[in-house]
Amino acid sequence: MLKAGILGGGQLGRMLLQAAANYPVETFVLENDPDCPAAHLCHHFVKGDIRNFDDVYNFGRGLDALTIEIESVNEDALEKLEQEGVKVYPRPATLRIIKNKIRQKEFYTSHSIRTAPFVITQTKDELLAQEQFLPAVHKLATGGYDGRGVQVINTKDDLDKGFSEPGVLEKKISLNKEIAMIVAVNDAGQTALYPPVDMVFDPLLNLLDYQISPADLTETILWKVEAIALKVVKELQSPGIFAVELFIDKEGEVYVNETAPRVHNSGHHTIEANYSSQFDMLWRIILRYPLGNTDAILPGAIVNLLGEDKHSGDAVYEGLDEVLRLDNVFVHIYGKRQTKPGRKMGHVTIINKDKQDLIYKKNRIKSLLKVVSDKV
Amino acid sequence: MLKAGILGGGQLGRMLLQAAANYPVETFVLENDPDCPAAHLCHHFVKGDIRNFDDVYNFGRGLDALTIEIESVNEDALEKLEQEGVKVYPRPATLRIIKNKIRQKEFYTSHSIRTAPFVITQTKDELLAQEQFLPAVHKLATGGYDGRGVQVINTKDDLDKGFSEPGVLEKKISLNKEIAMIVAVNDAGQTALYPPVDMVFDPLLNLLDYQISPADLTETILWKVEAIALKVVKELQSPGIFAVELFIDKEGEVYVNETAPRVHNSGHHTIEANYSSQFDMLWRIILRYPLGNTDAILPGAIVNLLGEDKHSGDAVYEGLDEVLRLDNVFVHIYGKRQTKPGRKMGHVTIINKDKQDLIYKKNRIKSLLKVVSDKV
Numbered sequence: 001m002l003k004a005g006i007l008g009g010g011q012l013g014r015m016l017l018q019a020a021a022n023y024p025v026e027t028f029v030l031e032n033d034p035d036c037p038a039a040h041l042c043h044h045f046v047k048g049d050i051r052n053f054d055d056v057y058n059f060g061r062g063l064d065a066l067t068i069e070i071e072s073v074n075e076d077a078l079e080k081l082e083q084e085g086v087k088v089y090p091r092p093a094t095l096r097i098i099k100n101k102i103r104q105k106e107f108y109t110s111h112s113i114r115t116a117p118f119v120i121t122q123t124k125d126e127l128l129a130q131e132q133f134l135p136a137v138h139k140l141a142t143g144g145y146d147g148r149g150v151q152v153i154n155t156k157d158d159l160d161k162g163f164s165e166p167g168v169l170e171k172k173i174s175l176n177k178e179i180a181m182i183v184a185v186n187d188a189g190q191t192a193l194y195p196p197v198d199m200v201f202d203p204l205l206n207l208l209d210y211q212i213s214p215a216d217l218t219e220t221i222l223w224k225v226e227a228i229a230l231k232v233v234k235e236l237q238s239p240g241i242f243a244v245e246l247f248i249d250k251e252g253e254v255y256v257n258e259t260a261p262r263v264h265n266s267g268h269h270t271i272e273a274n275y276s277s278q279f280d281m282l283w284r285i286i287l288r289y290p291l292g293n294t295d296a297i298l299p300g301a302i303v304n305l306l307g308e309d310k311h312s313g314d315a316v317y318e319g320l321d322e323v324l325r326l327d328n329v330f331v332h333i334y335g336k337r338q339t340k341p342g343r344k345m346g347h348v349t350i351i352n353k354d355k356q357d358l359i360y361k362k363n364r365i366k367s368l369l370k371v372v373s374d375k376v
Numbered sequence: 377m378l379k380a381g382i383l384g385g386g387q388l389g390r391m392l393l394q395a396a397a398n399y400p401v402e403t404f405v406l407e408n409d410p411d412c413p414a415a416h417l418c419h420h421f422v423k424g425d426i427r428n429f430d431d432v433y434n435f436g437r438g439l440d441a442l443t444i445e446i447e448s449v450n451e452d453a454l455e456k457l458e459q460e461g462v463k464v465y466p467r468p469a470t471l472r473i474i475k476n477k478i479r480q481k482e483f484y485t486s487h488s489i490r491t492a493p494f495v496i497t498q499t500k501d502e503l504l505a506q507e508q509f510l511p512a513v514h515k516l517a518t519g520g521y522d523g524r525g526v527q528v529i530n531t532k533d534d535l536d537k538g539f540s541e542p543g544v545l546e547k548k549i550s551l552n553k554e555i556a557m558i559v560a561v562n563d564a565g566q567t568a569l570y571p572p573v574d575m576v577f578d579p580l581l582n583l584l585d586y587q588i589s590p591a592d593l594t595e596t597i598l599w600k601v602e603a604i605a606l607k608v609v610k611e612l613q614s615p616g617i618f619a620v621e622l623f624i625d626k627e628g629e630v631y632v633n634e635t636a637p638r639v640h641n642s643g644h645h646t647i648e649a650n651y652s653s654q655f656d657m658l659w660r661i662i663l664r665y666p667l668g669n670t671d672a673i674l675p676g677a678i679v680n681l682l683g684e685d686k687h688s689g690d691a692v693y694e695g696l697d698e699v700l701r702l703d704n705v706f707v708h709i710y711g712k713r714q715t716k717p718g719r720k721m722g723h724v725t726i727i728n729k730d731k732q733d734l735i736y737k738k739n740r741i742k743s744l745l746k747v748v749s750d751k752v
Contacts, residue, residue, distance in 0.1 A: 022709060041417055043416040
């Protein structure tokens, strides 16, 4: 059996390992926390730091293939392992481009891929000089994750909230919508596109409200989105799964927001809603099987389950019974013992040919299901 | 988190654990073979003999719930654990009825559940005296599994092939078809029925060819099947998942063939073809969640993947690439390193609203996919 390792043991690793059990593959996980969501679902759990050269290198030696479930891994070790013959998904050179937001933005412009206008800021002083560029978003070059490392700068009064470390100041686009597209690339360079997903934000809270697939796009925009997503993965020159997030402005122009070189939250509905899920697809790539069928079985929506504000401690899932009673709903709890505000604790997928039902159910689920703790 | 143990670590345990990872539950597996298909997918693997009282009792102490993936477990230990407060799915008293084929047949007749006429034979001499009862099938009371412990006795010349140990000689029914129905029962006695499955046998080889769901039944027969399946699980007085296998004769009469008190091969298509799979459903029962939706998303068929004749040794999956290229097909390889003739090595599920496509694809899969070994 092929030996495949995953750097990181969170929910993405967990779902990867659920899918791995359909195939003959020996699985390994590297992660500091032996109670992490993926630890018990692999053949071999190795405790170690995915950001540490020696830990990653020692973990990867002797494996046939490696993948990641988070970008913040030691890419020097991955590069050395790649030179020694371990297949790495994505390739370390690609990961290096993506995990630094300055390099990622420069990659788009140097390959004529439309992205929001930006300036690079190395220091706070450089940022403070960019008053004429507002409204904008300041993003740390490295270390940002899940909303951390991102700061909205609407007016010059906000400039002080920006970062002192190197970052990208990105002009705000007159946004119509945000979408995401999962793309699979195998070692032979063959690609498979999943139907794009509408990422719908709550206009009041400015937080992701839910995701729905397939996205509601005109044929022209869909064509642009597919062409751009394919161009991104082609230029990244790496096999693997990629989540390309895009902005569509009010004139119908398409901009790449950012790309994740791994399975992604915006593709979780593919577990139930598509023939080959993003997790299944990554194993097909790693195991050198043919790419899977990305077609939807039914339209799907995802509601993310985040830890409630002010709740930290042992997780309790309020309203779970009511949600489990809904006919066409699939609950995924990630098995994290502790909740904290905003922590990703699970997701719920809804499938139905009727998109109105998806909207109705996501509202029901959002009002019913809360991750709380007895210790407030 | 609730602590739940599984007795046995084969493919049923493997698929149960894939489903468990959607819920907050701490999983345990008891099994002799640390390389078994389920060993690496639980939180805690315990090496031990599921037929041994001490092994089962020590495994179960301290757990909240136990289930089985095979009948040949030590039910005395389960009974003691149940008395001490561990929830057991199915209840040990029910398991005791089912795992002895004599008791199981007597259970049907004592509850007026139609089953094929039978005589009980304690010795070979008693069997030899049953010439007037032929054609029939002789089944060992205990220890039979997967075709072992069953002998077809068509004429008096075959009588010598029967067993010397206690068994059931069951009259052959003038069969129209065999079907199976998965039924879920929770602790409150609520039930949920899955659509029945046609079990289609190869008329030449007399082996299960494939399974297709929903079964093609008249409304009257479907009504009888549902009523009988419900009667069986009601009289068995146990929560859990039950697979009721039934015969339908040429006159449309319905007979219970046998019942398995656990997740079952005839329900594997429910992973992709139904909203709540049989594995998901068992966790809902164990975790005291509401029962799931048994409706089909699409019709489904299953092809079992058995080790080829004459092949024993490291498993190789010939034709896997071609099968993985089929659009609406889901491959489940159980990860057993060694194949041997007739060993269950995996299954393939096909889903489509068009039943003709299911038949076409199952033929393609059967001709393409072979589990062989380099050592013949």
